[in-house]
Amino acid sequence: xxxxxxxxxxxxxxxxxxxxxxxxxxxxxxxxxxxxxxxxxxxxxxxxxxxxxxxxxxxxxxxxxxxxxxxxxxxxxxxxxxxxxxxxxxx
Numbered sequence: 001x002x003x004x005x006x007x008x009x010x011x012x013x014x015x016x017x018x019x020x021x022x023x024x025x026x027x028x029x030x031x032x033x034x035x036x037x038x039x040x041x042x043x044x045x046x047x048x049x050x051x052x053x054x055x056x057x058x059x060x061x062x063x064x065x066x067x068x069x070x071x072x073x074x075x076x077x078x079x080x081x082x083x084x085x086x087x088x089x090x091x
Contacts, residue, residue, distance in 0.1 A: 051071070052064040063074040064087065071087040 047068070049066045050063060051066055054062045056062060059078045061076045062084075063076055065072050065074055073084040073087055075082045075084050
């Protein structure tokens with residue numbers, strides 16, 4: 001191989017490594033700031049707390065969750081999550 005070919009290959013590899021590094025950095029930043037970007041729907045300003053969980057057998061369970069001060073009884077199964085009832089809050 002001549003010097004030009006080796007130089008071209010080294011330049012291509014260096015460019016690919018720089019692009020790969022930039023992609024990794026962007027992925028890291030996107031993951032770190034997920035939900036903090038204005039207009040993002042990733043739960044940035046909506047705190048959710050799981051207060052209680054009760055397995056019902058198989059892949060079914062009941063969850064008591066609190067969202068923005070309101071308690072919810074949720075049914076969780078393989079098919080998804082369903083709101084069963086809104087619960088009164090006793091403060």
